[in-house]
Amino acid sequence: RSDARIEADVTAAIQADLRRGRTPAPITVHVDHGVVTLQGTLTYRSRAEHAGYAASRVAGVVAIRNNLSYELDDLMITGL
Numbered sequence: 001r002s003d004a005r006i007e008a009d010v011t012a013a014i015q016a017d018l019r020r021g022r023t024p025a026p027i028t029v030h031v032d033h034g035v036v037t038l039q040g041t042l043t044y045r046s047r048a049e050h051a052g053y054a055a056s057r058v059a060g061v062v063a064i065r066n067n068l069s070y071e072l073d074d075l076m077i078t079g080l
Helices: 003-019 045-056
Strands: 027-032 035-044 063-072
Touching: 003 027, 003 035, 003 045, 035 045, 045 063
Parallel strands: 035 063
Antiparallel strands: 027 035
16 A cells, blocks of 8 residues: 555544544644654543554554654543
């Protein structure tokens, strides 16, 4: 599969995953020889993790470089 096709499919998969009940987040997707790089800032860490997982399920993806940052760590355990 071409990098352009993988990039389009990854973008669609991430936007579908993040759209559930919210406005799609601006995420930049770049693909080079099947290696996907994600850039951007999301509100929650869990959304950044989900975006990486959604990208990894696309056919033709060899590796993920999840460079997404987040504003709030909603996965951190507190109160211990």
